[in-house]
């Protein structure tokens with residue numbers, strides 16, 4: 001009998017080792033990893049530079065808290081602000097926590113505007129995490145069930161439907177909008193450019209904050225540092241996590257010049273956020289991403305993979321759509337296929353299925369063309385006889 005609380009339907013494969021884009025199970029079988037720990041291990045597994053860096057830091061200092069000078073946090077914040085155009089960062093431990101900080105930011109905005117019981121627009125198909133604030137922002141009834149009452153801050157509207165936003169133009173309670181540029185958990189639905197640009201405009205006109213949840217798409221996965229950079233807009237705040245620590249838990253809220261002074265002394269905190277071991281790794285991760293130009297690499301290899309998917313799978317009767325940005329790609333099927341992920345594991349690839357029938361590909365950004373071919377060959381075998 002398991003002593004783990006059963007929140008996950010775990011597949012019976014035990015990974016014991018990783019190397020670049022490959023994972024190895026306890027029987028020595030090798031798998032091509034097209035999931036990267038759910039968009040986390042952008043630099044792949046057991047990267048020797050990251051491991052060496054971590055070992056040095058592990059022998060020096062693990063944790064002191066944020067009560068003391070934090071030059072490594074400053075350095076990470078400086079890099080993140082430079083690549084995002086934001087002004088300041090707060091470090092937390094996960095995507096949900098980064099979003100909690102963003103939700104608090106919307107309350108501070110409301111306070112400035114003297115708006116009581118403020119509301120934030122979020123979208124059907126979006127996913128922002130499992131904590132109470134992030135869950136309330138998430139429209140999916142499966143995530144929300146069992147945990148009522150929820151925070152009442154959120155108005156859930158259809159994605160890519162500006163008329164629905166327009167209907168709230170004069171709603172005096174709205175103070176912010178939060179969205180993902182490509183909805184990850186929700187089925188790899190990209191935001192339309194016109195929709196995002198209109199969002200930015202209405203946020204300016206109505207003095208609403210525009211917040212991008214970059215937890216899954218951020219850190220170069222889209223082929224640019226951040227998803228919003230595909231839309232020629234700049235948000236007021238972004239949240240990130242996942243790939244920032246390549247596997248160590250870290251999240252961040254980044255704010256722009258409008259919101260940089262909203263949080264003041266004592267208004268927010270985290271024991272572990274930006275701890276020495278983690279933030280030192282974040283700096284190394286950022287250094288490697290910049291040196292190896294991973295945004296450009298993700299764009300190039302993402303285009304290669306998408307073209308290959310279209311060419312080899314596009315004509316199959318079961319395949320309805322192939323979409324996404326960079327190395328965040330989805331293959332929507334006409335219907336769910338039972339045990340598809342397990343069947344992939346049998347054929348030595350790690351994939352994911354989200355929203356019931358969308359195969360989600362989130363490989364490490366160090367994927368090469370040969371890895372794309374290997375992956376697409378297996379996907380073809382898995383899908384070719386399905387009607």
Ligand SMILES: Cc1ncc(COP(=O)(O)O)c(C=O)c1O
Pocket residue numbers: 094095096097099127128129130180184185213214215216217241242
């Ligand atoms: C877009 C988005 N936001 C937030 C989260 C929550 O992140 P975490 O699981 O680190 O709390 C996720 C996780 O999948 C995500 O994809």
